[in-house]
Amino acid sequence: MQISPHKITIAFFLNEKSVEIAVLPCFSALELLRDTFALNGTKESCSEGDCGACTIALGTVEDGEMKYRAVNSCILPAVRLHGKHIITIEGLAEKNRLHLIQQAMLDHHAVQCGYCSPGIVMSLFCLFANGEHQSEADILGALEGNLCRCTGYDSIFNAAKSIRSHLKKSDAGAVAEMVPPFIPDIRKKLTKLSTDVKYVETTQANNSKPAAYFLPKTIAEFFDLTRKLNDSGTCRIINGGTDVMVETNLQRTYPDVIVDISSISELNFIRQHKNVISIGAGVNFTQLLENPMIQRQIPILTKAITLIGSKQIRNVATLVGNVANASPIADGAVALLGMNSQLMILSDKGERKIKLQDLYKDYKKTSLRTREIISAVEVPIPSGFVSFEKSSKRVAVDIASVNSCCYITSDNGKVKDFRLAFGGIDVHPVLSRKCPEYLIGRKLNDETISQCVKITADEFQPISDIRGSAHFRRILIRNQVIKHMHKYFDAIKT
Ligand SMILES: Cc1cc2nc3c(=O)[nH]c(=O)nc-3n(C[C@@H](O)[C@@H](O)[C@H](O)COP(=O)(O)OP(=O)(O)OC[C@H]3O[C@@H](n4cnc5c(N)ncnc54)[C@H](O)[C@@H]3O)c2cc1C
Ligand code: FES
Ligand code: FES
The missing domain is CATH 3.30.43.10 (Uridine Diphospho-n-acetylenolpyruvylglucosamine Reductase, domain 2)
Known part of the structure; x- marks a missing residue:
């Protein structure tokens, strides 16, 4: 097929306006907002999803209701705005009246240079637009993907708490107070938006x-x-x-x-068949965190996912993408490896199933063949003890120096199954081969645990890089193994 350079015509609502525009492939939503619509309130700083300065609210209809999710526009392809309602900082204030969140930020001296402020306001907007019953932990969670280099955060937190107090007393309710009434019936209008994008040939230079x-x-x-x-x-x-x-x-x-x-x-599903849960390739981390079946049946997956990136990242990033990217530190992949997960792989010739450990070949290299995609990951519901650990400098928006997932079942006090997966110590996520060889059939006690720690330390040759020296990583491996074992003994006591 001869590829003709093309643009893609998308239609969406931008604040109070209905928009139809042709965008160049792979332009980011941020480029579109700033360069085409001159909405410069949305800031650019890192361009890699770390700082949150570019946060916008992406509105879609979920279960019949409008839901606004915070996303980093710098790493969102502009075509993804198709069929959505986008709210930017410019859409919040009405005439000469600041939005409630903007006023609270001002009242609590939460703005200094102001570069981070639009992103922070949009993150808080998404939090409160989705309900007034937000805890202090929810506020901190909503802000974990927004960096501020001036204020020290206390004033921002105080501003957020004041909004929460206000909403609790409000008769109008959170949605009415938060979402400007500029598009009546937005839900119905979104449903009617053209569902297909259009491809338009172009001769316009595309900056490569x-x-x-x-x-x-x-x-x-x-x-x-x-x-x-x-x-x-x-x-x-x-x-x-x-x-x-x-x-x-x-x-x-x-x-x-x-x-x-x-x-x-067709790739967006979470379903259970017997003791296996299948998660489709289109499912993002937020969907998993909000899914009652995952919360109930595989709580360790929700723990691992909560430690991934920030709200903005989890609102778009998928679990299958985390696996397919084959990064050595992928938290989702390490948790799935520990739980003995399998992958459904689709091609035009049919379907095949492989164990996750057989996917990885080298640094960011997988065994996927040309024109194959991973359609789903199948996770056996754990029937034994399972635990996940991640060591990183920050809790949010930081990738692991070392992460690990440990799975244990026992029979008559002796280890029956044992899996120990690690990230951050090799070119891709790895499974310990020697620990299960040693432990299966033995009792877990001080002696066997010390031996297990020694075996693991000898089995792997961690690398030195920006996230830790090989020596530091060896200490983390040891500490994480001990921590898994402590948690195991706590679990069997209860
Ligand atoms: C600021 C920031 C912080 C982050 N923090 C963490 C963290 O703490 N822990 C962590 O583990 N990760 C972290 N990540 C990475 C994490 O967001 C990704 O690994 C994500 O899960 C990948 O999913 P995606 O859908 O975005 O994949 P994409 O970016 O769309 O794709 C990733 C790769 O997988 C391939 N791919 C995707 N889907 C399929 C499929 N179905 N079949 C075949 N190939 C496919 C793509 O071709 C590409 O090579 C972070 C990322 C950012 C930007
Ligand atoms: S510019 Fe930093 S997250 Fe987008
Ligand atoms: S006010 Fe300056 S970065 Fe936050």
Whole structure:
């Protein structure tokens, strides 16, 4: 198939306006807002999802209600705005009256240079627009993806608490107080927006960005497209985009074609069959955290996911993307490896299933073949003890120096199954082979645990890099193994 450079026409609501515009492939939502719409209140700082200065509210209809989610516009492809209601900082104030959150920030001296402030206001907006019953922990959670280098955060936290107190007393309710009434019936209007993007050929220079960007809506369309694209140069799948967009923003190198699988609704499912839960490739971390079945049946997955990035990242990043990216420190992948998960892999020739440990070949290299995608991950519901540990400098928006997941079942006091997965110590997530060999059939006690610690320390040769020396990582491996064992003994006591 001959690829003609094209633009993609998308339609969405931007604050109070209805917009239809053709965007170049792989342009970020931030570029579109600032460069095309001159909405410069949304700031750019890191361009890699770390600081939150570019936070906007992405509104969609979820379970029949409008829901506004905070996202980092710097790593969101502009085409993802299609069919959504976007609220930026410019959309909040009404005429000469500041929005409640802006006024609270002012009243509590929560603004100094002001560069972080629009992002902070938008994160708080998304928190309170979705309900007035927010705890202090919810406020801290909503702000974990927003950095401020001036205020020291206390004043921002106080401003947020004052909004919470105000909303508790309000008769109007959180949504009415938070969401400006500029688009009556936004929910119905969104449902009516054209569901398909349009591809328009262009001769406009594209700063070496990809020539083409496709959004198939079904798996059949995806394979039809990838078959046709066979000889069209480099082709990359994008899902949530939190790894791909960081890479393209920082390295400024682009594949010729991007195929975006985020609109394939067949990939967006969480379902249980017997003792296995299948999570489709389109499911993002927030969906998993909010899913009662996952909370009940695999609480360790929710623990691991809570430690990933920030709200803004989790609102778009997927678990399957975390696995497919093959990063050595991927928290989701390490947790899944510990729980003996399998991957469903689809191609136009059919379906195959592999164990997660067979996916990884080398640094960011997987055993996926050309035109294959991971359609789902299958997680056995743990029937024994399972625990996840992550050591990083910060709790939020920081990747692990070392992370690990340990799974133990026992029979008559002796270890029956034992799995110990690590991240951050090799070129990809790894499983200990020697620890299970030693422990299975033995009782866990001080002696066998010390032996297990020694075996693990000898089995791996951790690397030295910016997140820790090999020596430091060895200490973390040892400490994490001991911590898993302590938690195991606490668990069997109760
Ligand atoms: C600021 C920031 C903080 C972060 N913090 C953490 C953290 O603490 N812990 C952590 O583990 N991760 C962290 N991440 C990375 C995490 O967001 C990603 O690994 C994410 O889960 C990847 O999913 P995605 O949907 O965004 O994938 P994408 O970026 O869309 O894709 C990632 C890779 O997987 C491939 N891919 C995606 N889906 C499929 C599929 N179905 N089949 C085949 N290939 C596929 C893509 O081609 C690409 O190579 C962070 C990222 C950012 C930007
Ligand atoms: S500019 Fe820092 S997160 Fe987007
Ligand atoms: S007020 Fe200056 S960075 Fe927050």
